Amino acid sequence: MARCAVFASGNGSNFLHIQESLHRDPVHQLACLVCDRPDAPVVQRALRGGTPVLPLVYQRDAAGKLDRRTAERGVIPLLQRLQVDCLVFAGFMRLITPTLLNAFPDRILNIHPSLLPRHPGARGLADSIASDDQQLGITIHLVDEGMDTGPVICQQSFTRVSGAAPEQEEQQIHELEHTTYPRVIREFLDTLSG
Numbered sequence: 472m473a474r475c476a477v478f479a480s481g482n483g484s485n486f487l488h489i490q491e492s493l494h495r496d497p498v499h500q501l502a503c504l505v506c507d508r509p510d511a512p513v514v515q516r517a518l519r520g521g522t523p524v525l526p527l528v529y530q531r532d533a534a535g536k537l538d539r540r541t542a543e544r545g546v547i548p549l550l551q552r553l554q555v556d557c558l559v560f561a562g563f564m565r566l567i568t569p570t571l572l573n574a575f576p577d578r579i580l581n582i583h584p585s586l587l588p589r590h591p592g593a594r595g596l597a598d599s600i601a602s603d604d605q606q607l608g609i610t611i612h613l614v615d616e617g618m619d620t621g622p623v624i625c626q627q628s629f630t631r632v633s634g635a636a637p638e639q640e641e642q643q644i645h646e647l648e649h650t651t652y653p654r655v656i657r658e659f660l661d662t663l664s665g
């Protein structure tokens with residue numbers, strides 16, 4: 472058995488699919504949601520699903536710089552108390568520091584709505600749809616200190632149909648995320664529980 476924590480910042484459609492998939496899993500468990508925005512819809516989705524929510528509180532230091540290390544140091548002991556084996560980022564829009572990376576080495580997954588290394592960053596979905604790329608898709612990768620730069624675990628793609636509406640392509644990308652990420656997470660948890 473292995474346990475994961477999902478980190479998310481916003482809507483939580485991926486979170487919902489992960490939550491459902493792990494509720495049905497006979498072995499692995501979703502320990503909690505970690506969220507940096509108390510008003511994000513994902514918080515209510517977690518609470519309705521019976522998943523505990525841990526806040527991740529970012530503050531600015533005296534120089535006005537976002538203090539990511541202190542926020543991470545605050546949540547790590549809580550994750551350890553919940554016996555979390557790995558972290559799953561699902562629309563978590565923050566970079567992390569070595570503090571969190573070293574607490575979960577090679578145990579942090581992220582999903583990104585483009586075929587990395589194309590279109591990294593917070594506008595990855597919009598940038599890939601606005602591009603001339605013939606293939607669109609998603610990437611699931613291990614997290615490192617960079618922005619959407621860690622080793623790729625899985626990519627899924629589709630060929631664009633000429634004249635497709637951007638909304639339709641956006642939906643295709645999200646559907647790929649929702650069907651692929653829960654499966655890859657369960658496979659990753661399998662490898663952790665040996």
Ligand code: GAR
Nearest residue numbers: 481482483484485486562582583584
């Ligand atoms: C997803 O499309 C995810 O791939 C993306 O945020 C969206 C969250 O949607 N993540 C990134 O862009 C990370 N760089 P959701 O809140 O409905 O799951």
